[in-house]
Amino acid sequence: MTTTIAAGAVGDPTTTVSVFAGFVLLTLFVVYRVSNRNTTASDYYVAGGNLTGAQNGIALAGDWLSAASFLGVAGAIAVHGYDGFLYSVGFLVAWLIELMLIAELVRNTGRFTMGDVIGYRMRQRPVRAAAANTTLVISFFYMVAQMASAGGLVALLLDVQSKFGQAMVVVAVGLIMIFYVLVGGMKGTTWVQIIKATLLLICVSLMAVFLIGRFSYDLSGLLEQAAANSPLGQALLEPGAQYGQTSLSRIDFISLAMAIVLGISCLPHIMMRFYTVPSAREARRSVVWITWTMIVFYLATMLLGFGATALVGSDAITNAPGGENSAALLLAHRIGGSWLLGVVAAIAFATILAVVAGLTLTASASFAHDVYANIIKRGKADTGSEIRVARLTALVVGVLSTVGGIAAIGQNAAFMVSLALALAASANLPTMLYSLFWRRFNTTGTLWSMYTGLVSCIVLIAFSPAVSGRPSAMFPSADFDLFPLTNPGIVSIPLGFLAGFLGTLLGKKDQDPVKQAEMEVRSLTGIGSGLKEPQRA
Amino acid sequence: MPRTSENRSRDRLDGQYAEPRFGNISKHSLRRPANSGGTDFAAIQESDDFVAVRRRFRWFVFPVTLLVLAWYFTYVALGAYAEDFMSRQVYGYVNMGIVLGLLQFVTTAIVTVLYGRYVRRRIDPLVDQLREQEGADR
Numbered sequence A: 001m002t003t004t005i006a007a008g009a010v011g012d013p014t015t016t017v018s019v020f021a022g023f024v025l026l027t028l029f030v031v032y033r034v035s036n037r038n039t040t041a042s043d044y045y046v047a048g049g050n051l052t053g054a055q056n057g058i059a060l061a062g063d064w065l066s067a068a069s070f071l072g073v074a075g076a077i078a079v080h081g082y083d084g085f086l087y088s089v090g091f092l093v094a095w096l097i098e099l100m101l102i103a104e105l106v107r108n109t110g111r112f113t114m115g116d117v118i119g120y121r122m123r124q125r126p127v128r129a130a131a132a133n134t135t136l137v138i139s140f141f142y143m144v145a146q147m148a149s150a151g152g153l154v155a156l157l158l159d160v161q162s163k164f165g166q167a168m169v170v171v172a173v174g175l176i177m178i179f180y181v182l183v184g185g186m187k188g189t190t191w192v193q194i195i196k197a198t199l200l201l202i203c204v205s206l207m208a209v210f211l212i213g214r215f216s217y218d219l220s221g222l223l224e225q226a227a228a229n230s231p232l233g234q235a236l237l238e239p240g241a242q243y244g245q246t247s248l249s250r251i252d253f254i255s256l257a258m259a260i261v262l263g264i265s266c267l268p269h270i271m272m273r274f275y276t277v278p279s280a281r282e283a284r285r286s287v288v289w290i291t292w293t294m295i296v297f298y299l300a301t302m303l304l305g306f307g308a309t310a311l312v313g314s315d316a317i318t319n320a321p322g323g324e325n326s327a328a329l330l331l332a333h334r335i336g337g338s339w340l341l342g343v344v345a346a347i348a349f350a351t352i353l354a355v356v357a358g359l360t361l362t363a364s365a366s367f368a369h370d371v372y373a374n375i376i377k378r379g380k381a382d383t384g385s386e387i388r389v390a391r392l393t394a395l396v397v398g399v400l401s402t403v404g405g406i407a408a409i410g411q412n413a414a415f416m417v418s419l420a421l422a423l424a425a426s427a428n429l430p431t432m433l434y435s436l437f438w439r440r441f442n443t444t445g446t447l448w449s450m451y452t453g454l455v456s457c458i459v460l461i462a463f464s465p466a467v468s469g470r471p472s473a474m475f476p477s478a479d480f481d482l483f484p485l486t487n488p489g490i491v492s493i494p495l496g497f498l499a500g501f502l503g504t505l506l507g508k509k510d511q512d513p514v515k516q517a518e519m520e521v522r523s524l525t526g527i528g529s530g531l532k533e534p535q536r537a
Numbered sequence B: 001m002p003r004t005s006e007n008r009s010r011d012r013l014d015g016q017y018a019e020p021r022f023g024n025i026s027k028h029s030l031r032r033p034a035n036s037g038g039t040d041f042a043a044i045q046e047s048d049d050f051v052a053v054r055r056r057f058r059w060f061v062f063p064v065t066l067l068v069l070a071w072y073f074t075y076v077a078l079g080a081y082a083e084d085f086m087s088r089q090v091y092g093y094v095n096m097g098i099v100l101g102l103l104q105f106v107t108t109a110i111v112t113v114l115y116g117r118y119v120r121r122r123i124d125p126l127v128d129q130l131r132e133q134e135g136a137d138r
Helices: A013-034 A041-049 A053-064 A067-080 A082-109 A114-118 A124-158 A163-214 A219-228 A233-237 A247-266 A268-276 A280-311 A314-319 A323-376 A383-407 A413-427 A429-437 A443-462 A489-506 A513-525 B041-046 B048-081 B083-087 B096-134
Strands: B089-091
Touching: A013 A124, A013 A163, A013 A323, A041 A163, A041 A268, A041 A323, A041 A383, A053 A163, A053 A268, A053 A280, A053 A323, A067 A082, A067 A124, A067 A280, A067 A314, A067 A323, A067 A413, A082 A114, A082 A247, A082 A268, A082 A280, A082 A429, A082 A513, A082 B048, A082 B096, A114 A124, A114 A268, A114 A323, A114 A429, A124 A163, A124 A268, A124 A323, A124 A383, A124 A413, A124 A443, A163 A219, A163 A280, A163 A323, A163 A383, A219 A233, A219 A280, A247 A268, A247 A413, A247 A429, A247 A489, A247 B048, A268 A280, A268 A323, A280 A314, A280 A323, A280 B096, A314 A323, A323 A383, A413 A429, A413 A443, A413 A489, A429 A443, A429 A489, A443 A489, A513 B041, A513 B048, A513 B096, B041 B048, B048 B083, B048 B096, B083 B096, B089 B096
Parallel strands: none
Antiparallel strands: none
């Protein structure tokens, strides 16, 4: 085992692969064991709604902590320092919005999908179609980002440099993930997420404690060493290293922060997790659990990021295969050799598996429940055929995202996730808030808001410097970057709110006061939802 | 943490459990949640207890959300426009930016705890009372 970072595989591939294979076998076994009955729609989509708040909270952490937020955030902190820290803060604060405005109300109002909530008092078919559209677009973006980072991760660990080899890895990830979803349904997926989140948390906490211990529990000493090992020097600890200090880059920075803090609460796969608990209070407990989890996780990630710079050095990280994303792995290798590297890599891989499984399940539920059952069959489908459609959709979505992942190998995962967040904040958030809190909101407002948010966001991304016109863009040779910001949030989020407001004022007055009363009472109290609140002693 | 096994009916049909009964849905997932036992939602919406629940909920949630967002965006804007201030060293190499960032963690924890306490004290009892009246837990 060498301690020098050669331009090749990091650590010992045999150890890495065996740890990873062990993990996959364990999860496959668990999925197989818990999936003894996925006979009803409720079992398949939401694990029968019988998880406890604590279980769901940990599974939420498993669902949310994607490769981008583990490897990406640690890497961003290691290389850009303070500017990477912004991600951590935003990712954490966003859960307060979820806690206060979304979780309990969504649990009381809907059953399987976001379409249940926003379609509650509107005209069913167009609204559900819109909900399915936004869900599928957001989930697809998100999934492609995850799949692509799987390819990059393997390049680093096994020294697979050929495009073909990386594509094969993405295909393997796709296949395992499809198995989880088809066989395990929500129950299997949930257990994969719980196992993964637990391992990830233990792992980053121990590494962080070890790190700060090496600097005799002195944060300042750790930062000093990090600044000394970075070409940025002191600037590593100050704002502006990544985003620069022109007036445009500052607005871009704010736009990104906005997408992060407003987007998470309306990600379809996060919202769907709240249907897996039996009551609104358990949904509340879930968010409290995940908030504590996130506080520990992102504090640890901050230490790991700066620690990687302090012990490994910025240059070694940027020059490693995998670039920024390799910071956490190189640090693990430095601390605990091949064995710990294998563990961290296996967990990072498991992370990708668990997240894409959750996304696939959400996309398939949205199509089967909103489109097939409610739009095509007009609510007259039987459960058997709905689950069949859901499984078929999961297969199709899995294959599509695998193909997309292969096409996107080499793209920056954290960046693609930030676009998915901008989409969620522009297309879903305004509609969710209006339909929960605004009595006059109507169908026209719903449709305007969702489609304006979605379309403006996609169009602005297409014409942004992220897609063309820069050496780092998707199409560096093309040149149609008419919109100057890489993240469209600051424009498209207000547009979504404005369109919902105007649509409501100008559209047909089709509000049903009876339905409105029902939704309002139900969202705050759960009366009429059939959910049972545990009796408090 | 009581597991809600009581909402899974005990009778087995051809060796399978019947579906958990959510919102009176026993056959399939598609029927709109039926108006369970002819609940008059408009009347509940007008009732004093419900108006109090809604008022207490909004009175806490709206201002606190705005405060949280204002505090977060202040932090972001300081990072974007006040580098000098954020670079000021507070303790050794720990500068203002890192201190404020860690403060965001602290405030998040505080708001989470406060919200939980507020809802448990001021809203849950009223909701329980309303549910009791409507027989929602039977």
